[in-house]
Amino acid sequence: MELKNENLSTDKITMKTFLKNAVVVLFFIFLTIQPVLSVQGADKVIYYSEYGAVGDGVTDDFEAIIKAHNAANKAGQKVKADTGATYYIGMAKQTALIQTDTDWGNAKFIIDDAKVPVESRWRHIFTVSSQLNSSPITAVKTLKKNQKHLDLTLPNDSLITVYDKNTLRYIRYGSNQNNGSPQTDVFVVDKSGNVAPTTPILWDFDNITSITSYPIDSETLTIRGGHFTTIANQAESKYTYYARGINITRSNTVLDGISHVITGETDNGAPYGGFITISKCTGVTVQNSQFSGHKIYVTVGSANKPVSMGSYDLSVNTATDITFRNCKQVNDIHNTKLWGIFGSNYSKNITFDTVEFSRFDAHMGVTNATIKNSVLGHQGINLIGSGLFLVENSKVCSSNFISLRSDYGSTFDGEIIIRNCEYIPRNGNQSDAVLLSGSNSGQHDFGYTCSMPQKITIDGLTINDGNPPKNYKGPKIFSDFNNSYTSEKYQEKYPYVITKEVAIKNLTVKSGKSYIVSHNPFMFRNVRFTKKK
Numbered sequence: 245m246e247l248k249n250e251n252l253s254t255d256k257i258t259m260k261t262f263l264k265n266a267v268v269v270l271f272f273i274f275l276t277i278q279p280v281l282s283v284q285g286a287d288k289v290i291y292y293s294e295y296g297a298v299g300d301g302v303t304d305d306f307e308a309i310i311k312a313h314n315a316a317n318k319a320g321q322k323v324k325a326d327t328g329a330t331y332y333i334g335m336a337k338q339t340a341l342i343q344t345d346t347d348w349g350n351a352k353f354i355i356d357d358a359k360v361p362v363e364s365r366w367r368h369i370f371t372v373s374s375q376l377n378s379s380p381i382t383a384v385k386t387l388k389k390n391q392k393h394l395d396l397t398l399p400n401d402s403l404i405t406v407y408d409k410n411t412l413r414y415i416r417y418g419s420n421q422n423n424g425s426p427q428t429d430v431f432v433v434d435k436s437g438n439v440a441p442t443t444p445i446l447w448d449f450d451n452i453t454s455i456t457s458y459p460i461d462s463e464t465l466t467i468r469g470g471h472f473t474t475i476a477n478q479a480e481s482k483y484t485y486y487a488r489g490i491n492i493t494r495s496n497t498v499l500d501g502i503s504h505v506i507t508g509e510t511d512n513g514a515p516y517g518g519f520i521t522i523s524k525c526t527g528v529t530v531q532n533s534q535f536s537g538h539k540i541y542v543t544v545g546s547a548n549k550p551v552s553m554g555s556y557d558l559s560v561n562t563a564t565d566i567t568f569r570n571c572k573q574v575n576d577i578h579n580t581k582l583w584g585i586f587g588s589n590y591s592k593n594i595t596f597d598t599v600e601f602s603r604f605d606a607h608m609g610v611t612n613a614t615i616k617n618s619v620l621g622h623q624g625i626n627l628i629g630s631g632l633f634l635v636e637n638s639k640v641c642s643s644n645f646i647s648l649r650s651d652y653g654s655t656f657d658g659e660i661i662i663r664n665c666e667y668i669p670r671n672g673n674q675s676d677a678v679l680l681s682g683s684n685s686g687q688h689d690f691g692y693t694c695s696m697p698q699k700i701t702i703d704g705l706t707i708n709d710g711n712p713p714k715n716y717k718g719p720k721i722f723s724d725f726n727n728s729y730t731s732e733k734y735q736e737k738y739p740y741v742i743t744k745e746v747a748i749k750n751l752t753v754k755s756g757k758s759y760i761v762s763h764n765p766f767m768f769r770n771v772r773f774t775k776k777k
Contacts, residue, residue: 299329325351348470518559577621654682686736695741718757
């Protein structure tokens with residue numbers, strides 16, 4: 245009996261040891277495969293149909309789309325549209341948040357704005373956002389123009405927005421006159437507070453009312469594909485803007501291969517702020533995509549006069565380093581019944597590369613912009629701002645090659661370079677030819693000193709002025725700008741700073757006529773012209 249008990253005790257010890265070793269082995273196996281399982285989970289794709297989307301073009305699938313993205317954001321998983329699906333989006337009262345890579349493929353989306361309630365008209369369908377939270381900055385009380393460093397430390401490189409509500413800029417003149425907008429700036433800083441040289445601080449901020457940091461994501465988020473159709477609103481033609489598109493607020497985002505068309509435009513309608521809107525972020529690229537110009541509607545402006553309302557498919561505001569590459573406008577870029585497709589405010593480093601759009605517009609200022617390898621239609625280039633504006637290897641088909649916006653003082657504090665370009669006034673319709681147009685009487689306070697570009701360089705330009713008006717003398721470098729300023733007797737209350745130098749090289753005028761400085765030569769009497777073959 246004693247021997248038997250002894251063996252039983254030994255067996256228990258052996259079994260206990262075995263189980264202990266087995267647990268250890270299983271634990272190490274788990275540790276080995278757990279990262280693999282995690283990666284596999286992260287690579288899982290979520291489809292809209294998993295959350296109830298039908299995709300028949302009739303059923304409102306927006307709630308399912310929202311749920312799919314919420315689940316993907318939480319799990320860090322990609323989202324993919326079902327192949328061949330058509331998703332109908334009706335009177336949406338929410339927004340789908342995109343925080344992971346998304347592939348819309350060949351799926352179609354119908355956004356029905358025909359009966360959208362007022363409370364939903366400015367609600368974006370999709371917002372591409374960061375999972376990194378913005379935060380107010382309390383340590384910085386003032387800023388100086390061109391300041392290189394902020395005395396702070398941040399967890400991430402960040403985009404900074406800053407406002408002074410007590411100082412008004414861009415005091416608009418004309419039919420849409422207003423009392424101005426709060427002084428605003430946007431720039432990029434690194435973790436140590438160093439300001440990126442490409443996004444200089446533009447103003448002195450002696451009384452900051454708010455300053456906020458938006459962390460820059462280190463990884464790129466990519467959204468691919470998708471064919472969108474907007475059934476246009478039929479609201480009263482007033483400045484009650486609609487959004488109802490894709491809003492990008494996340495830095496380092498790529499939108500690739502999207503298309504947008506518009507149907508159902510009638511005799512009346514409210515304008516659109518942009519199908520694609522980009523704001524409070526940096527490093528966004530929109531490429532290989534197609535967009536649409538909106539029908540122009542007329543309303544009564546703030547000066548109690550009829551005005552055409554701006555209506556946009558692409559809009560950039562308080563953002564930096566934004567690129568549109570290999571993009572086209574679906575409808576005719578020369579159709580004067582369609583508003584210019586692009587508008588921007590308070591932004592820096594905007595690039596058009598290989599685009600065909602009806603317009604480039606810097607509304608309340610751009611710092612540094614480039615247009616290259618592109619074609620611009622009937623509304624051409626509308627510009628105010630600062631820094632370097634480069635137009636290269638491009639064709640401009642509007643009335644003027646560049647129009648400095650007169651409603652904001654026709655101001656550009658910097659340099660303009662035109663290199664290897666072609667200018668076809670009004671796309672070949674009868675027209676005068678003016679390289680730089682604008683207007684400033686010197687009698688209106690815009691909230692800043694207005695100036696023309698300090699230097700204009702023309703290095704390779706062909707002017708196709710083959711259909712000029714009667715008594716055409718030749719292309720003008722400058723429009724009149726101020727018909728009253730024809731002698732020193734004229735007094736400017738707010739002096740307008742005139743261009744110092746125009747350098748001309750390889751200028752070809754198809755009519756054979758020589759260029760003219762301006763029909764108002766007195767105003768430009770001190771401009772230095774240098775001409776090379």
